[in-house]
Amino acid sequence: MDYLYAFLVGGGICVIGQILIDKTKMTSARILVLFVVVGCILGGLGIYQPLVDFAGAGATVPLPGFGNTLAKGVMYEVDQNGLIGALTGGFKASAAGITSAIVFAFLAALVFNPKEK
Amino acid sequence: MESSAKNKELYQDMVKKASPNSHIFKNCIKAFVVGGIICCIGQFITNYLKELGLTQNDTGIYTSSVLIFIAALMTGLGLYGKLGKFAGAGSIVPITGFSNSVASPAIEFKKEGFVTGLGAKIFIVAGPVILYGILTSVIVGIIYYFLK
Numbered sequence: 001m002d003y004l005y006a007f008l009v010g011g012g013i014c015v016i017g018q019i020l021i022d023k024t025k026m027t028s029a030r031i032l033v034l035f036v037v038v039g040c041i042l043g044g045l046g047i048y049q050p051l052v053d054f055a056g057a058g059a060t061v062p063l064p065g066f067g068n069t070l071a072k073g074v075m076y077e078v079d080q081n082g083l084i085g086a087l088t089g090g091f092k093a094s095a096a097g098i099t100s101a102i103v104f105a106f107l108a109a110l111v112f113n114p115k116e117k
Numbered sequence: 118m119e120s121s122a123k124n125k126e127l128y129q130d131m132v133k134k135a136s137p138n139s140h141i142f143k144n145c146i147k148a149f150v151v152g153g154i155i156c157c158i159g160q161f162i163t164n165y166l167k168e169l170g171l172t173q174n175d176t177g178i179y180t181s182s183v184l185i186f187i188a189a190l191m192t193g194l195g196l197y198g199k200l201g202k203f204a205g206a207g208s209i210v211p212i213t214g215f216s217n218s219v220a221s222p223a224i225e226f227k228k229e230g231f232v233t234g235l236g237a238k239i240f241i242v243a244g245p246v247i248l249y250g251i252l253t254s255v256i257v258g259i260i261y262y263f264l265k
Contacts, residue, residue: 002160002164003157003160003161006153006156006157006159006160007153007154007156007157008153009156010152010153010155010156010157010159010211011148011149011150011152011153011156011207012149013152013210014148014149014151014152014153014206014207014209014210014211015145015148015149015152015206016206017148017205017206017209017210018141018144018145018147018148018149018205018206018207019141019145020206021144021205021206022140022141022144022145023141028206028209028214028218028242029218029242029245029246031206031209031210032209032214032215032218032242032243032245032246033245033246033249033250035210036246036249036250036253037249037250037253040250040253040254040257041253041257043257044257044260044261055156056160056163057156057157057159057160057162057163057180058153058156058160060159060177060180060181061155061156061159061180061181061184061211061212061213062152062156062210062211062212063210063211063212063214063215063246065212066212066215066250067250067253069177070250070251070253070254070257071253071254071257073254074254074255074257074258074261075257075258075261077258078258078261078262078265079265082262083258083259083262085258085262086254086255086257086258086259086261086262087255087258089254089258090250090251090254090255090258091251093254094247094250094251096178096181096182097178097181097182097185097212097215098247100181100182100185100186100216101185101189101215101216101219101220101243102219102239104185104186104189104190104216104220105189105192105216105219105220105223105224105239106223106235106239107189108189108190108192108193108220108223108224109193109220109223109224109227109235111193112193112194112224113224113227114224114225114227114228115195115198
């Protein structure tokens with residue numbers, strides 16, 4: 001059952017992105033920024049977490065889930081350490097994601113050469 | 118003769134009116150299916166790691182890292198670009214799209230050198246995402262501090 005919810009919610013979030021691309025001619029870079037920022041705001045408002053509880057990876061794998069992770073991390077750090085947590089929480093929560101993206105991208109660049117288009 | 122030309126014009130007008138929407142609908146179906154499948158792969162990894170006894174927090178981190186690894190590898194093999202042409206937002210919106218947005222310029226600009234090429238351009242797309250994501254998180258944190 002969790003696969004069905006993950007498929008429907010994850011697919012649904014991607015459809016929102018596709019409609020934005022087709023209707024507004026937004027570039028993919030802008031879509032990425034928009035989705036992370038919106039996810040972070042929804043996470044801060046406590047609206048995104050119920051979707052995560054319901055759809056699992058369907059809500060965490062799309063980029064709003066990344067934004068939600070930022071919001072959760074920052075609120076956790078504020079709870080632990082006070083106002084300074086607002087500065088440390090975001091990068092702490094996203095450290096693994098950003099670092100793996102850097103490491104695997106660098107390794108890929110070492111191994112592979114650009115494909116002709 | 119004249120009427121057939123007129124009909125042709127009329128028909129082309131109709132096509133023009135009808136096709137953008139059916140075009141968008143088709144794109145949406147593709148994005149839905151591919152995005153959904155990527156999330157299901159994420160769910161599969163999550164479930165597998167949970168069975169191994171990892172905590173909720175750790176499964177999330179490992180799942181993201183595994184998906185990021187797969188996407189970086191596929192980008193290197195030139196497969197993610199092909200998937201992107203087919204799936205549009207279905208391959209951009211999941212975390213794998215973020216990974217692709219880092220790996221793709223890294224590979225592309227390697228030829229301009231490891232510092233001024235790869236190093237400078239690796240965040241050409243992901244940089245704005247991190248900038249505005251972190252900025253938003255700081256604002257969320259400050260508001261949360263004063264309201265909680």
